Amino acid sequence: MELEQVKAAWQREKAAYFHEVDSKAILADTKLKAKKRNRDFNRQQWMQILCGLFCLIFMATWYRGEGPLLANAGLIVMLLCLAFMLAGSVILKYRLRVSHPWLPEKEFLAEEREKIIARIALLRRNVRWFFIPSMSGLLAWQAGLSPSVPMVVAFVMIVALVSTGTFWFYRWKLRTDLLPILEDIDRELESFRNKSK
Numbered sequence: 001m002e003l004e005q006v007k008a009a010w011q012r013e014k015a016a017y018f019h020e021v022d023s024k025a026i027l028a029d030t031k032l033k034a035k036k037r038n039r040d041f042n043r044q045q046w047m048q049i050l051c052g053l054f055c056l057i058f059m060a061t062w063y064r065g066e067g068p069l070l071a072n073a074g075l076i077v078m079l080l081c082l083a084f085m086l087a088g089s090v091i092l093k094y095r096l097r098v099s100h101p102w103l104p105e106k107e108f109l110a111e112e113r114e115k116i117i118a119r120i121a122l123l124r125r126n127v128r129w130f131f132i133p134s135m136s137g138l139l140a141w142q143a144g145l146s147p148s149v150p151m152v153v154a155f156v157m158i159v160a161l162v163s164t165g166t167f168w169f170y171r172w173k174l175r176t177d178l179l180p181i182l183e184d185i186d187r188e189l190e191s192f193r194n195k196s197k
Contacts (some may be wrong), residue, residue: 031108034108035099038099049093052089067144071141071145074144081130092119095118116181120178120179131163135159
């Protein structure tokens, strides 16, 4: 009987030890993934900011004071929308520049969750509030410069295709990249809450 008690105690210790090792391994893996994810997002943001600056400068050279009013108004709308999107990316990059991997698991996961939510919000805001007006500005700019109706109609069709592709890419990016990360973090936070009960 005493042997059975010793064996049961040993199995409890073994289970607790493996559980502890497993938790530490999961946390280390989570932090490693978060570090890689943040590095990838940082690289993407730098590319977006540099491309946005290049486009802003390049598009500003198209402005002609003596040009048609509709074309100039459309160009100004495009420049403003691009400037707002660029400012949003710079602000987000500044806000998310610091990471705290030494925080306890719950606080670390909550911080990573806030970063993903901020990135999703920026993407949604850019598509909903700035992309559509910028496409309208592009149409106005082209309509002001185009000498014929068929060219304007062709350009409208091109803009419609580009807009459809952009919305598809936006939904694909959310569905395959950002939302799964958010779901993983939420799952880990939920398991952490269940363990602490």
